[in-house]
Amino acid sequence: MGRITLDKVTKRFGDVEVIPPLDLTIEDGEFVVFVGPSGCGKSTLLRLIAGLEDVSGGQIRIDSKDATDLPPAKRGLAMVFQSYALYPHMSVRKNIAFPLKMAKMDQAEIDRRVDNAAKVLNLDSYIDRRPGQLSGGQRQRVAIGRAIVREPSAFLFDEPLSNLDAALRVGMRLEISELHERLKTTMVYVTHDQVEAMTMADKIVVLQAGVIEQVGSPLELYHTPRNKFVAGFIGSPKMNFIEGETAAQHGAHTIGIRPEHLTASATEGLWKGTVSVSEHLGSDTFLHVHDTGLAESMTVRVGGEFPVRHGDTVYLTPEADKIHRFDEKGLRIA
Amino acid sequence: MATQHSRAAARIMMAPAVILLLGWMLVPLTMTLYFSFKNYLPLRGGDLGWAGFENYTRFVTSSSFWPSILTTLIIVGGVLFITVVFGVLLALLLDRPMWGQGIVRILVIAPFFVMPTVSALVWKNMFMDPTNGLFAHLWRAFGAQPVEWMSQASLPSIIIIVSWQWLPFATLILLTAIQSLDGEQLEASEMDGAPALKRFWYIILPHLSRAITVVILIQTIFLLAVFAEIFVTTGGAFGTKTLSYLIFQRVLESQNIGLGSAGGVYAIILANIIAIFLMRIVGKNLDN
Numbered sequence: 001m002g003r004i005t006l007d008k009v010t011k012r013f014g015d016v017e018v019i020p021p022l023d024l025t026i027e028d029g030e031f032v033v034f035v036g037p038s039g040c041g042k043s044t045l046l047r048l049i050a051g052l053e054d055v056s057g058g059q060i061r062i063d064s065k066d067a068t069d070l071p072p073a074k075r076g077l078a079m080v081f082q083s084y085a086l087y088p089h090m091s092v093r094k095n096i097a098f099p100l101k102m103a104k105m106d107q108a109e110i111d112r113r114v115d116n117a118a119k120v121l122n123l124d125s126y127i128d129r130r131p132g133q134l135s136g137g138q139r140q141r142v143a144i145g146r147a148i149v150r151e152p153s154a155f156l157f158d159e160p161l162s163n164l165d166a167a168l169r170v171g172m173r174l175e176i177s178e179l180h181e182r183l184k185t186t187m188v189y190v191t192h193d194q195v196e197a198m199t200m201a202d203k204i205v206v207l208q209a210g211v212i213e214q215v216g217s218p219l220e221l222y223h224t225p226r227n228k229f230v231a232g233f234i235g236s237p238k239m240n241f242i243e244g245e246t247a248a249q250h251g252a253h254t255i256g257i258r259p260e261h262l263t264a265s266a267t268e269g270l271w272k273g274t275v276s277v278s279e280h281l282g283s284d285t286f287l288h289v290h291d292t293g294l295a296e297s298m299t300v301r302v303g304g305e306f307p308v309r310h311g312d313t314v315y316l317t318p319e320a321d322k323i324h325r326f327d328e329k330g331l332r333i334a
Numbered sequence: 335m336a337t338q339h340s341r342a343a344a345r346i347m348m349a350p351a352v353i354l355l356l357g358w359m360l361v362p363l364t365m366t367l368y369f370s371f372k373n374y375l376p377l378r379g380g381d382l383g384w385a386g387f388e389n390y391t392r393f394v395t396s397s398s399f400w401p402s403i404l405t406t407l408i409i410v411g412g413v414l415f416i417t418v419v420f421g422v423l424l425a426l427l428l429d430r431p432m433w434g435q436g437i438v439r440i441l442v443i444a445p446f447f448v449m450p451t452v453s454a455l456v457w458k459n460m461f462m463d464p465t466n467g468l469f470a471h472l473w474r475a476f477g478a479q480p481v482e483w484m485s486q487a488s489l490p491s492i493i494i495i496v497s498w499q500w501l502p503f504a505t506l507i508l509l510t511a512i513q514s515l516d517g518e519q520l521e522a523s524e525m526d527g528a529p530a531l532k533r534f535w536y537i538i539l540p541h542l543s544r545a546i547t548v549v550i551l552i553q554t555i556f557l558l559a560v561f562a563e564i565f566v567t568t569g570g571a572f573g574t575k576t577l578s579y580l581i582f583q584r585v586l587e588s589q590n591i592g593l594g595s596a597g598g599v600y601a602i603i604l605a606n607i608i609a610i611f612l613m614r615i616v617g618k619n620l621d622n
Contacts, residue, residue, distance in 0.1 A: 052521050073527035085522035089540040098536070099526035146526070 001063045002153035002186030003028045004049060008058035011044055011210075018044055019210040021058060026154075026188060026203075031180050034190045035197040035233070036207035042190045043158055045207070049188065050079050050156050063153065073102075078147035079156040082163065084139045086131040086146075093118075093127045096145045103150075117145040120179075137168045144179070154186035161196065173199060194234055198222070206230050228330035231256050237286060237301065239324070242294045252325035252333055259286070259301040261322035266308065269315025273298065275308050289314060363602075370595035377589045389596035398580055403604070405489065406576040410557045412493040413500060417553065418546055420497075421504030426538075428505065429512045446502040450562040457495045458484065458567045488572035495563050500556075504549045511545035512538065551612055558605055577601050 004026040011019040019041050026032050034042040047053040049060060051072035060068045067075050078099075086095050096117055100110045118124050121141045131139055140160060147155055157176070161169045177200050180187050191197055197204050198218045206213040206221065206229070214226040218234075225231035231239050239256045247255045263269070264287060273292035278285060285306040289298045300316060308314060325333040373385040393399060428439060445453065461468050462483035470480035483491045515538065523537050561578050568574045570583060581601060585594030 050525060052524070072521075072525045077525070079522070079525050081518045081522055083516060083518045085516065085518035087519060087523070087537060087540075089543075098523070098528075102523075102527040102532065146522075150526075 001028055002026075003063055004154060004186065004188070005061040005064070006045075006049070006058070007061065009045075009048060009055050009060060010057035011041075011048060011053065012056040017210070019048070022210070022212060024205065024212065024215070026186060029184050029186055031177075031187045031189065031200060031202045032205060033197040033201035033203070034188070034205050034207055035192065035194055036213075037233075038192055040207045041210035042192075042207050044210075046079075046156050046158055046188060046190045050077055051075050076153045077156055078150050078152035078154075079158065080140075080143045080147050080160045082159045084131070084143040084163075086139055086142055088131050091128050091130055092123060092134070092142050092145075095131065095142055096149055099146060099150045113149045113151075114145075117149045120148070120182075121145050136164050137172060140164065140172055141175075144176070148179075148183070152185070154188060157187065157189040159190055159192070161191070162193075169196075176200065195236060198234065204234075206233060224332065225324065226332055228254060228256065228326050231324055231326070231332075237299045240295060240298045244294075246294055247325075250323060250325055253328045254326040254330070256324040256326065257318045257322065259299040261319045262298070262300045263317045263319070264300050264302050264306060265315045265317070266312070267315065269317040271298075271316045273314055273316060275310060275312045275314055277310065278306070278308055280305065287314065289316065292316065366595045366598045368595075369591050370599050372592045372595075374591040375589055376591065385592055389592045390599075393584070393593055393596045393600060398575060401573065402575050402577045402580040405574060406558065406578075406604075408489060409493055409496065409560060409576060410554060412489075413496045413557055414550055414553060416493065416497040417500045417504040418549060420501055421508045421549065422539075422542065422546075424501070424505045425508035425512050426534075428509050442505055443502045445499055446506075448499070450499060450560075451566055453499055454495050454563040454566045457491075457498070462491055484568050485572050488568050488574045492560075492563055492567060492574055495567070496557065496560055499563075500553055503553070507545050507549050508542060511542050515541050554608060554612060555605070558601075558608070577604065 006022060006024040008021040008023060009019065010017065010021050022045070034045060036042050044053060048055055051067070051070060055068060058068075059066060062075055062077070087098065090098065093114055096114050097110050100113060105113075114127075118127050121144060123138070123141055123145060126134060126138060131142065134142065143160070160176075161172055164172060173196060176187075176189075180200075189196075189200065201218055203215060204218055204221055205215050208229055214221060214230045216224075221230055221234045225234060228241065232241070235258055237259045239258050240262070241254050241256050243254050247253060271292050271294060273289035275287055276290045276297070277288045279288075283304070285302045285304070287300040287302065287306065287308065289300060290296075292298055298316065300314075327333055370389055371384060371386065373382040373388070374380070375382065424442065428435070428442065432438070448456075459467070464470050464480050464482040467480075467483075469483070473480040481487060519537055519541075520533060523533050528536060559578050560576060561582065564570055564574050564576060564579050565582075570579045575583070577597070578601060581594050581597040584590050584597055588594075
């Protein structure tokens with residue numbers, strides 16, 4: 001079981017309110033990702049759930065029991081830290097066994113659980129080494145191992161992949177998703193990377209300045225962002241925003257159009273512009289188009305190859321039904 | 335060509351330092367070795383010729399030799415124990431954010447800046463004096479008979495004085511070590527269910543092991559040569575005669591330079607035995 005409810009949770013550091021009253025429910029077995037730009041309070045929120053920070057107001061309930069004032073160890077949660085926080089003077093085996101040893105579990109049971117975790121995470125081959133002798137990905141696995149042996153009601157991940165290189169990050173992302181499928185335990189995951197959020201989450205919580213901007217499934221956020229901030233944050237490359245005359249024609253203050261919903265043509269189209277940079281990825285081509293008179297720079301995603309170079313003229317046409325409309329406050333117009 | 339030139343230049347540039355170091359170490363060492371084989375009594379006839387190993391046998395067979403070794407080891411061991419234990423506790427305390435942290439830290443470091451002679455005199459006259467000392471007043475306030483520190487508890491007194499001087503050094507090194515501990519490790523162990531004492535035992539103390547090694551190594555080297563504190567307090571009486579103090583007495587009080595030099599050679603041997611012993615046991619900590 002692992003249902004976490006935040007009820008009017010507030011956090012102040014001195015006079016600064018980093019998290020204004022916030023309500024959120026994380027259902028049992030859900031993979032929830034907190035995403036937002038750095039300094040948006042997502043890590044603080046996770047630390048509040050973990051109990052590493054005290055709440056300034058409101059209530060945290062885990063499995064409908066009040067956990068607001070419980071110490072971290074009593075909440076039945078396990079956390080994986082950004083720096084992995086492995087104990088450098090202990091072997092991998094001892095690192096993983098540490099929480100069980102603290103729980104005064106008997107040695108046979110500890111051995112059984114550690115061996116099991118080692119098998120699940122493939123760390124048999126380096127179980128007797130020390131963290132200093134492991135690579136980043138291996139350390140990450142050990143940190144996850146230390147979390148799963150406790151059989152917690154929920155896992156908390158604090159930007160666990162940000163210290164890994166790009167290739168390893170994709171691999172670990174898959175592993176964590178698989179782990180979730182297998183364990184079916186609640187996972188709360190903090191990241192600033194919207195790709196991680198989109199690929200892993202059952203439910204994404206987009207945060208800005210301590211405020212929840214939108215909660216929903218990845219595709220909900222992609223198709224119907226509630227405001228300009230979410231629209232700009234979710235999706236890569238970023239959505240293009242157009243203001244003024246063109247937006248007014250659509251009855252909005254701002255319209256947004258994703259790069260993949262623009263068609264580019266060398267001969268004809270709605271908007272004319274000049275290519276400044278074209279990024280050829282093979283599978284896709286990203287064009288950065290200037291001088292459209294709409295926005296400073298428009299990004300277009302074209303499938304496959306598109307033979308243009310710096311200075312060439314292109315014509316852009318949006319897919320009419322994929323245009324997002326926002327009012328002056330940045331809220332979505334349905 | 336270039337490397338040969340630069341090598342030659344490097345030799346020339348390093349020469350002053352090397353010559354100075356050699357002069358500093360080799361000249362006294364050879365002179366000590368030379369005199370240790372001589373029968374040399376400056377006020378009683380001067381150089382009376384070669385003595386062979388007589389000085390060495392006389393020094394060891396003297397009734398003060400083994401007690402002096404024991405005293406040396408007790409002082410070194412006692413001071414190490416007190417400075418490491420209290421150093422760790424003080425470092426933990428100073429690591430906490432508190433009001434007036436800057437001033438408190440300076441106050442803690444202050445004893446290190448006081449010259450050994452001065453601090454020993456201050457302790458002897460202000461605290462441990464049996465009639466006017468603060469301890470005597472304190473004892474009397476409780477109706478107890480004041481302790482005559484220098485005679486009744488001479489070794490503990492010296493250990494207290496020397497520990498007071500070296501505690502800041504230990505605290506400072508251990509404090510920097512504590513500050514270098516990754517906060518996430520402590521948080522992780524907290525999440526893992528380790529209460530404060532176990533966090534100290536399983537996370538903080540292992541992290542400090544290297545710093546403790548450094549403290550022990552450096553302090554041992556200096557503590558083996560403790561002299562001023564004994565000279566101005568007990569003058570070597572009441573069982574406080576260390577090896578270095580014994581050598582001093584042989585050379586200056588008995589005016590027997592040959593005998594003192596032989597003692598000096600024994601001191602070098604003792605220091606090396608302890609150094610090798612320490613390197614073997616605790617030096618391993620420095621490897622990883």
